[in-house]
Amino acid sequence: MLLPTGVRFESFATEGRYIHTWPQAMWLAALLLALVVVPHVMSLYVTGALTVMFITLMAVYGLQVTVGMAGQINVAQSAFMGVGAYAAARLSGMDAPFWLAIPAAGLAAAIVSIAFALPAIRVKGFYLALTTLAAQVMFPIIVLALPSEWLGGTSGMAVEPIEIAGRMLSTPLDMYYFTLAGVLICSVGAFNLQRSRFGRALCAVRDNELAAEVTGVNVSYYKVMAFFAGSLFAGVAGGFFAYYIRYVTTENFNLLLSIWYLGMLIVGGLSSPLGAILGTVFITGIQEAFHAFGGALLAAFPNLGGGLVFATSNVILGICILLALIFEPRGLAHRWSVLKAAYRIWPFPHS
């Protein structure tokens, strides 16, 4: 890390801080202010898109824990999100308040994920990805087959709106601020998790399992806990999603979405929560730009069919992931830090 002259540390804790100088604090405050002001300036569509992006970001934070920190591949993030969404929907149907339903949703997803993470004790590498793949494939089959009075079966489940102090959160603006609060809490969690004892243990497991075991890290335990923590985020995201969309069906939680989340993380960079943010913003930006552009394209050529936009965005994301893997495995987060360093030492080429 490159810091301006005169910044010094007297303890390890101060060095571990994310914000060292007052300009950094100012930028952060400006970002938060911008996030609060945006829905008043931009259209309703942008507000909705940002809300969905925040929910996606929560799920991608979770992936960053499992995939980025612990190095365990998880292709079922969207199914774990679905578990959370169904749990929240079920609890809201029983008149549970949101502050109970959303943590419970996170916990439900985390507990389900443990069942699929157990093979982690025995296997490593891609084998583990296959158990999460099994989770992703089994999720809709099982939900649809359960008695419809449990989880709504094929028709899905309606979700009661959130009530805070006697006021219903029903407008898009309300939901925007609600998810913004949620994503801020998740951000604090994700950024702090990485520098905690737990996060460092996960990084040790990722970098070298044998070395981690030798230094006293319980590898099996931390592998399972990586899934637990990652799916906790996914479940919370699912809870928010349930309250946002107000109707939960299995179609919202498919394999392609899991791959999209994974793609966002890879494009952004696996090594830090910043990568999750950059990747989610970048891919959502492309997607929305393409959505706007694709709408115009469809209006011009109506015989192309509605699947075109979806198919093309899949192709674009696939290419983005492959380019990131081949040319910049450290992702946008690394590019960002290079850019920041260059800005700080300008006009000198290197420090």
Next chain:
Amino acid sequence: MIDALQVMINGLLVGLVYSLVAVSFVVIYRSSRIVNLAQGEILLIGALFIWTFTLGVKLPWGIGVPIALICCVGMALILERALFRPLIGESPFTVFMASIALLILLRGVAQLAWGAETRPFPQLLPSGAWSVGPFLATKRLLIGAVLTVSLVELLHWFFMHTRQGLRLAAVAEDHYTALSLGVSVRQAVAVAWIMGAVLSAIASVVLLSDQIVSLTAAGIGLRALPIALLGGMQSVRGALLAGAIIGVGEALASVYVDPFTKGVSSQILPFVIMIGVLLFRPQGLFGWKVIERL
């Protein structure tokens, strides 16, 4: 009793045919150390090539199918050059991610090139069934099963008894070791993808002949994955036995358990078996047990 045997025969034939798809997973892993999650999409594109060159441009199947297979080889070579050559020697994690990216990329490409509509697949194998004593065997599946067994034996001989095949074992173990022993990893990856693409195109002929083909055919890949894993990712013959086990299990479950579980048990059985395999015998029935040394 006869009913139960009939159910098991059907399950066995279906399982053997699915194990052909599983073999295409195994072949790619066994010769290049790539777990290709996008195998279903490769199969889908192979099937769509076959459709294009038979029903699409109205060629007789004797000409159309070979052209389609050549197209599959071309696709495999493009994938090797553009994607997997730059990733030689990268961690299995990166290669796995690349195959996931390939999954959505190919699905998008298939939708862009052929559209999402459902098409009839040409009838390349006879329909109907032969009766053997009191039992019936669907002609399509029986031919498919015989084809699978013979292809598997051929591949087994190639991998275990030819110099070229044994070289690939080194690549499956470790890219750097293989390179240092003078084995061309590039060539191995190309061979792997050509075999994988052609095998899955053949599998699509058996599975889809006289049926319909749409984008959902890509799901076949995910259904075959448990078979590949149960047999062991490095064992071609293992896939055959695993296919038989899972096929029979699925058929029995669909007849005897499904009425009580709304048709779920047969669908999730392969995946439950897969998780069980990973828990108790991660290398599968006949896979290589990896021994780690410091």
